[in-house]
Amino acid sequence: MSGRTSLFARGVALVGEAALVWRRRTQGALPPPAVGGAPHIPPGRPQGAVPTLKMPTARGWAAGQTPVAAPGLAVNAFAAGLKHPRWIHVLPNGDVTVAEALLEPGAPRTVFDWARIETMRRAAAIGTSPNRITLLRDADGDGVAETRDTLLQGLRQPFGMALVDRTFYVGNTDGVLAFPYTPGTTRIEAPSRPLAKFKSGGHWTRSLLAAPDGSRLYVGVGSLTNIGDLGFEVEEGRACIVELDLASGGQRTFAHGLRNPVGMAWHPDTGELWTVVNERDGLGDETPPDYLTSVREGGFYGWPYCYWGRTVDDRVQPQDTARVAQAITPDYALGGHTASLGLCWMPRGTLPGFDQDGMVIGQHGSWNRSVLSGYRVVFVPFANGRPSGEAPRDILTGFLAPDETESYGRPVGVAIGPDGKSLLVADDVGDVIWRIGRG
Template identity: 75%
Template structure:
C-alpha cells in the first residue's frame, strides 16, 4: 500500500469524524433546488472542510445504471480511459475526449488530502490526452469501430465542428484542426486560437454560435474563493467569446466559478450553462446551478453567491456585489453538475416536454453525497418550468462507499432518439433509449 493510499484512509477517518460532528450540530437540510431554493446560512468549515468521496470501483460485468421507467441502457462503447465529454458529428460519428486531472504540486495539508482522496476516486492520474472517434456503422446502438482521432493533446475536453474545422478545448487553449467528413484520424498539428492559464479547474468546454462565427469557451477558476489572489483569477471563472474570423477574444460573462456545460435554448436563443459553486460553507450552501447567461453579466463569484449573498471569507467589493445577477435554477449543493445538453420533447419516452439534460458528476464536500446521476429540467417558454426528474442513477453504492461510475458529458445520440452519457469512472459511454 502506497503513501497516498495510507494517507487517503487517514483522511477518510478524519473526515468521517468531522462529518459526524457537523451532523450533531443540526438536521441535514433539504436539498436546495428550483427557482426559489431554501439555502441555509453559510457555516465556514475552516481549514478542514467536509471531505467525503467514494472509492472508484467501476462496473461489474452486466451491471448498468438504473433508468427512468420506459428507458433502457446499454454500453455504446466501453474500455475507454476516463471519458469526459462527447460530441456527435453530422455523419453520426461520436468523438470522446479522454483526459484526467493532473495532481499538481500539493502546498498544504489539505492539498495532500485532496490529492489522496481524488486518487482513490480515480479523478487524478496520468492523462490519456486523446480524442477517440466511435462509429456505429450498422446502427445497432453499439460502436463497433474505434479510432484515435487526435492524440498528444493537453487535457482535452470540449469539442466543436464548424464547417471543415474541428475545434478542441485543451486546458491551455483552443486549437483548430482541418477536418474531412468521415476521417478517422487528424494528423495536422493544428493552430492555436487562444491561450488560457492552467491548473485549478482545467476543463474548457466549447459551444459554437448559431451562425458559426463565434466560439464560447467555459474557463473555470483556479481556486475555491480566490485564495491565491484576484490577479491569479484574471481571465478565469468566466465564459469567453472567441471570434473565429478575427481571432479576437473577450469575456462574455464573469463571476461564474466553474462554468462547464454550455447549451443553446432554442425558443429565446439564449446561452445556458451549469456552474459548480464554491465549497466549505455547508452541505447545501451554496447550490450549484443552471442559468441563462447575459452578455456582460456578472454572477457573483467570489464575492457572493445566489444573487447577492455575501461570502464573508472573501475581501469584498460592494459594487461587484450590487451588480451580481441571480442564477435561474438551483441544482442542489455540490452536485458537480458538469454535462449539459438541450433535449427536445419526445426524444426519450416519458420526457414529453423540452428541457435540459444535466450530468451530475457527484459531490465530495458534503456529509451525505449528492449528484452521481443524470437529471432533466423541464422548460416552457424558454425557462425552467418544473421539478427536476431523474433519467439515470445507480452510479453510487447505497452505502456511499464506492462509485461504479460518475456521469459527465451528455449529448443527444446520432439517431435523435437516444442520449449518450460519458462515464469517467466506469470508462464507458452509455446509451439511453426507449425500452421497447
C-alpha cells in the first residue's frame, strides 16, 4: 500500500471511529451478552455504509508471557515461532499438524473496504499467507514439541485437515486436495489429487471433518458477502456445509443458510454433527449472536433472509417468505460478533474442574462492536445431548491488553491434545500453539 493510499485509508478509519463514538453516545446502555439457549437479542439497528469497525492492534507475547488459564489449569507454549497458525489436527500417532495461512487482501470496492483493510492489517489479520502445513512432534510427551517439519507447502490458504486411512485431506480455499500419507512421515512429497472445487474469496476458510466411519468428509464453506450484497447468484454453493462421498467422489449440500460455518465436531453419543457459525454484521453489538448448533440434514438456518430462527433482516431484498418459514433456530447463542471459529468435543474429566461433557470453542474476537467481545477460549457443557447452562465457561483468557487497544494473541482452532488430558489452542496473532493441562 502506497503512503498516500495508506493515509487515505487511515483517514477513513478515523471517520469510522468517530461514527463509533457517536453510536456509543446515542445507543444508551450496552445490552447484556446474547448467550445461551434463549438469548435476549436486541432489535437490529442497521449501521449503513460505515458499520462499527474496532479491532485491537496486534502486539504479540513478551518473553515468558502467556494467556490466563482457568483456576486449576496451567498453560504453556506447545510450539512458538510459527507464522499465523490457524487450525490444528492431531494424528493417531500423536503428531500435530498445523495449518499456517492468512487472509490475503482483495481489491477494495468501497471507502469502507479501504478502512477495513487498513484496520485488519494493523491487527495482523491480513497479509501474505504462508500457505503451508507444519508437523509438530512431542516425542517425549512433556507437553512441548521438540521437532517441527514442513509437511506440505505451496498450498492455497490451507485450513481444514483430516486423515482417513492413508489419505491426508487438506481444505484449501479453492478446493479439497487428497494426499497419500504414510504413518510417521514428516513430509509429503507425492502430488495431490483434487477432490472438490470451491469458489474463493469472502469467507475463505474451508474446515474439514471426517465421518466417524470414514466414508464421508464434511466441508464448511462460508458466504462471499455479509448479506448477499452482490446478489444471490454469486452465493450459490456457499454459506453451507458440503458432504463429500469419498468412495464415489460425489458431493451435495448437507445443510445451508449458515453464513460462515467454521469449526465442526461430532457428538459421540447422539451422532449429530455440530458447528459454530459467524453471523452477519452491521446490526448492533449483540445482534445477531454467533451460535453453536446441531446441523440437520437438509436444514436451512436463515442466511441471508433472517437470523436466530425467523427474525427477518429487512436489509435483504427481495425477501423469501417461504425460506424464512423453513428457518431452524440454532441451539445455543455465543454472543454478538465473537468470531467463534474453533470447535471440538471435550469429554468430562479431560481438564480438572470440567466435570461435564461439552464443546470447546475458540473465539477469535470481534471487529463489528463498540466494545470488544470474544478473544477467549470457552466451554459449553452438555446434558442429554444438548447445551446446558446460561453462559459458556472460560478456559483461556488474557489475550487482550487491559485497555483492549492491543491484542497479545487471538485464539482460533482447538483440539484435544495427543495425551487425551490436555487442550491445544492455535493463536494466530501470537504465532503460538498453546497447551492447557493440569495446574
